[in-house]
Amino acid sequence: MSKIKICGLTRPEDIRAVNRWQPDYIGLVFAGRKRRVTPAQARTLRAALHPAITAVGVFVNAPIELIRQLWREGTIQWVQLHGQEDEAYIRALRACVRAPIIQAFSLQSRADVQRLQASSADLVLADHGGGGSGRRFDWSWTAYIQRPYILAGGITCQTIQEALRLRPYAVDISSGAETGGHKEEKKIQALVQCVRRRP
Template identity: 40%
Template sequence: MPGLVKLCGMRTPEDARAAIETGADLIGLVFAPSRRRVSLEEARAICRTVRESRNPPRIVGLFVDAPVDEIAMIASALELDLVQLHGNEPPEVLARLGWPALKAIRLRPGESLEAACDRIAPYFSRERNPLAILLDAYHPSLLGGTGQIVDWTLAAELAARFPIILAGGLRPETVAEAIALVRPLGVDVSSGIERDGHKDPQLMQAFVAAARRAFLTLDRPAEIRIGGMR
């Protein structure tokens, strides 16, 4: 596996089928307030579509500052492979949750490497660590899916220190450059594969293909392990 590719914000079984056809490693379902939010029943239909496919991607549930009991209930009911904590959840939440997790960190404008490391390091100082840190762009009122671009130079410095999945404003035409500069373990996209607010199969295909080509040029494989996945 040259690198992980996550397509986030699936809202319908049709979105999921298009994502499956790209060969994406992970798909994301949003359970936080957002225009991409899905209900439990909508998520069940998407999960059923994924698991009926020949080579199903892993399913990630995205939550923002939700109660641990609520996250655990949804994760168990849908048999999610991972959860993504995309709010201000402190490190101890991962231990209480007891579920494989990604932790999102939104890089602030002008944030220094030292400041970013100080925010990330506590998540790796406990018995249960996140599988990776998902770097997203800061927005004063929105928590993700904004299309704003992360500082790739800072992201590259962080990727040399922590397991990083890069998000934030990636598009089919920019993902290769981002991978070459940042050298992350994976990439994540939502708004960059949408047209008129809806997931676009052609953009999904283009994004995954560009990311795959770029990851093949790197001299190290992804090191995130989820069950049998590497």
């Protein structure tokens, strides 16, 4: 059964919603503008998070020291990289952060799939690019992925069944769990229940 991650939580009510419906992972975004949280905000949200839910920190070309600090204090448990981080960056990160690493890739060509395949990250994430845009890439590229992957981009209550048929390790949902730019509990509930019901 695929797992589910709800990404881009910013408010206490978002945490209350995920605590009720129990996705496997949540994402705290430390980049961009729309869903960005400060380290202080993230600490508060993490402190209220149910212990069964894994907190993933989402970064774009961030200083490794920031990631190390957030991991050491327990604000994040996993690391997700959404920028141009290369293998040298991942090696340096592993040297000081003993957390699973997810690396995101925009899939638009066979070369993109090859880069994804070659990543030394613990998990890879296939996306349209940019993260949280709600845009979907051509999911047929996932047929060429020969390792566990997370599927992101354009997953909503209307498309999640199609996404789950691809048998990803997990689905990662941000804008698809929102109404008016904010997380909506009813959508979180529906998405989690769709994943849990599928064998």
